[in-house]
Amino acid sequence: MNLTLKIWRQNGSSDKGRMVTYRVEDVSPDMSFLEMLDVLNERLILEGDDPVAFDHDCREGICGMCGMVINGVAHGEQKLTTTCQLHMRHFKDGDVVTIEPWRSAAFPVVKDLVVNRSAFDRIIQAGGFISVPAGSAPEAHSVPVPKADADAAFDAATCIGCGACVAACPNGSASLFTAAKITHLGLLPQGQPERESRARAMVEQMDAEGFGGCTNTGECTAVCPKGIPFDTIAQMNADYLKAASK
Amino acid sequence: MAVTGAALVLFLIAHMLGNLKVFMGADSFNHYAEWLRTAGSPALPNRTLLTITEIVLALCVVLHMWAAVSLARRAAKARPVKYAAKRKSQAKGYATQTMRYGGVIIVLFVVWHLLDMTFGAVNPKGGDATPYDRMVAGFQPDRWWVTAFYLVAMVMIGLHLRHGLWSAFQSLGLTRHPRSRGALQTGAAAVSAVLVLGFVVAPICIMIGVVK
Numbered sequence: 001m002n003l004t005l006k007i008w009r010q011n012g013s014s015d016k017g018r019m020v021t022y023r024v025e026d027v028s029p030d031m032s033f034l035e036m037l038d039v040l041n042e043r044l045i046l047e048g049d050d051p052v053a054f055d056h057d058c059r060e061g062i063c064g065m066c067g068m069v070i071n072g073v074a075h076g077e078q079k080l081t082t083t084c085q086l087h088m089r090h091f092k093d094g095d096v097v098t099i100e101p102w103r104s105a106a107f108p109v110v111k112d113l114v115v116n117r118s119a120f121d122r123i124i125q126a127g128g129f130i131s132v133p134a135g136s137a138p139e140a141h142s143v144p145v146p147k148a149d150a151d152a153a154f155d156a157a158t159c160i161g162c163g164a165c166v167a168a169c170p171n172g173s174a175s176l177f178t179a180a181k182i183t184h185l186g187l188l189p190q191g192q193p194e195r196e197s198r199a200r201a202m203v204e205q206m207d208a209e210g211f212g213g214c215t216n217t218g219e220c221t222a223v224c225p226k227g228i229p230f231d232t233i234a235q236m237n238a239d240y241l242k243a244a245s246k
Numbered sequence: 247m248a249v250t251g252a253a254l255v256l257f258l259i260a261h262m263l264g265n266l267k268v269f270m271g272a273d274s275f276n277h278y279a280e281w282l283r284t285a286g287s288p289a290l291p292n293r294t295l296l297t298i299t300e301i302v303l304a305l306c307v308v309l310h311m312w313a314a315v316s317l318a319r320r321a322a323k324a325r326p327v328k329y330a331a332k333r334k335s336q337a338k339g340y341a342t343q344t345m346r347y348g349g350v351i352i353v354l355f356v357v358w359h360l361l362d363m364t365f366g367a368v369n370p371k372g373g374d375a376t377p378y379d380r381m382v383a384g385f386q387p388d389r390w391w392v393t394a395f396y397l398v399a400m401v402m403i404g405l406h407l408r409h410g411l412w413s414a415f416q417s418l419g420l421t422r423h424p425r426s427r428g429a430l431q432t433g434a435a436a437v438s439a440v441l442v443l444g445f446v447v448a449p450i451c452i453m454i455g456v457v458k
Contacts, residue, residue: 006330019330072331098331105324168336171317172324212324213317215247215345216413218337231422238419 001027001093005040007052008100010109017109019098029089033076034059034066036088037099053112061085061225064160067167068113069100074164074223082162082225102167106174106209117163119209120177126205127198128181130190149187156183158226165220165228171212176220178206179236180228186239196246199239247317248414250310255407255437257303262444268457269448272378279377307353314349341408348402355399362392385452393449404442408434 002025010017024040031039034056041051057065061082068083070076076086091097099113107115145153157180165176182199185191191198214233221230264282267275285295335343358368362384366373371383385393411434412427421427451457 008330017327069329069331072329072334073336077334077336100329100331103325103327103329105326168333170333171321173321210324212321214417215317215342216409216416217342218339219335222336222338229424230416231424231427234416234419234421234427236419237417238422241419 001029001088001091001095003027003036003091003094004096006096006098007112008109009052009112010101011050012111013108027088027091029087031088032059032084033070033086033088034084053110053114055114056084059084062160064162067102067162067164069098069102069167071098074102074167075162075225079222080225080227082160085225102163104163104166104172104211106172106211107163107166115163117161119211120161120163120174122209123174123178123202123205124181127194127201128185130185131194132190143189145188152229153184153187155227155229156180156187156232159184159224159228160226162225164223164225166211168219168223169212169214170217170219171215173214173220174206174209174211175214175233175236176224176228176230178202179232182239183232183235186235195239196243199236200243203236203240247310247313248417250306250313251410251414253302253306254310255411257299258403258407258441262441265448266444268378268381269451272376275378275381276376307356311349311353314346318346339409341405344402344405345409348406351402352399352406355395355402358395359399381448382452382458385449387453387455390453393453396449397446400442400445403445404438407438407441410434411437 002023005022005024006019007022008017009020022040022044024036024043027036027039034054037052037054044051054068055065057063059066061084064082066083067075070083070086075081075083076090078086078090101107101109101113102115102117104115106119107117110116159177159180161177163177166172166174169175182202185198186195216230216233218230221228264278267278282296283293361367362369363377363380366375366380369375369380369384370386370389371379375383385396412421412430415421415430416427421430448457
């Protein structure tokens with residue numbers, strides 16, 4: 001199939017940036033979205049042009065590096081799918097595809113479709129850890145964890161930190177990411193000692209990074225490739241309110 | 247947002263129940279309006295409870311709007327470069343997308359509604375008529391455009407509460423389980439529908455002449 005791509009090109013953070021139209025021909029329906037961009041980039045390199053910069057690493061949907069807004073939807077319209085796992089069979093011959101980077105004041109564009117997500121790292125640094133001597137793996141039965149808590153904590157822990165939640169949020173909020181980390185640690189016994197200080201520090205860091213406020217629109221969880229539950233945001237709010245009321 | 251919204255919802259429920267007194271006749275309705283002014287008397291001077299309620303509600307409206315405006319401003323600052331492609335909503339729920347412009351329509355409605363029914367400034371009977379006469383005169387067929395605006399505003403309030411009611415629980419951290427969130431969302435839809443129906447039934451009955 002042949003596609004028309006409208007891609008955001010921006011040569012560094014000080015460049016103003018613009019949408020540039022490209023044609024890609026003979027796209028196989030078996031290609032992933034990133035492989036389709038690889039084909040475009042190979043041609044651009046042969047023609048002496050600057051290839052389109054985009055983030056990618058594992059290409060199997062588990063690392064959280066890739067991510068672009070495809071036709072107005074973070075990671076494209078396929079549910080529970082990262083951009084690298086989005087396949088071209090979901091597109092039709094002649095489609096016009098708009099490709100943009102995550103748009104957030106807290107995620108400055110590095111180049112083209114690559115954004116700097118260090119804001120997420122700083123939120124983690126603010127409290128997304130447990131301060132216990134970890135050592136080697138303990139005997140599994142030494143600290144019992146209720147099954148329901150273990151499942152909920154694991155669901156939250158599957159967050160890969162790609163940033164699609166921020167990109168999709170009409171408010172540019174990072175609540176789902178922050179909530180996933182707070183819920184993941186807050187539901188487990190090892191996370192209890194710092195539960196409240198963690199919620200408080202991470203929420204305050206999230207606000208300091210310039211993300212917007214949550215209005216419970218649910219766009220984040222709808223585009224999340226890992227399906228992080230919306231309820232984690234309620235957990236974050238509960239833990240934060242408890243910490244703030246002391 | 248959640249706390250002020252909750253106070254306003256409690257007021258709306260009381261207001262809707264009070265409105266329904268219009269079906270019990272002019273005396274009942276006017277007596278209820280009078281009771282609102284004299285409640286607590288003689289222990290308290292007339293209008294004490296009413297004035298306190300009015301101040302609390304006005305404060306809630308102002309704080310609710312302040313919270314909404316600050317969230318909107320933060321949102322604008324959080325995304326200085328907009329998307330070129332129109333953002334396609336992936337979440338279910340139309341109501342969520344009406345919150346900001348719906349809120350503006352609702353506040354404009356509240357201003358008109360106070361001028362019409364409370365102060366009588368834009369009411370055909372004026373401020374000196376009984377509350378029942380003002381209400382019946384306000385929704386006569388020749389003032390169909392007022393009734394139409396009223397109905398639009400009620401639908402907007404319904405949509406506002408469809409999202410706002412359960413969203414308040416989420417903001418206060420009370421929906422930590424998919425089941426409780428599901429139940430709250432269904433409950434929010436039911437309460438919104440009951441409120442909208444309770445509010446629109448009186449004006450419609452007046453317009454078609456069932457209540458005179």
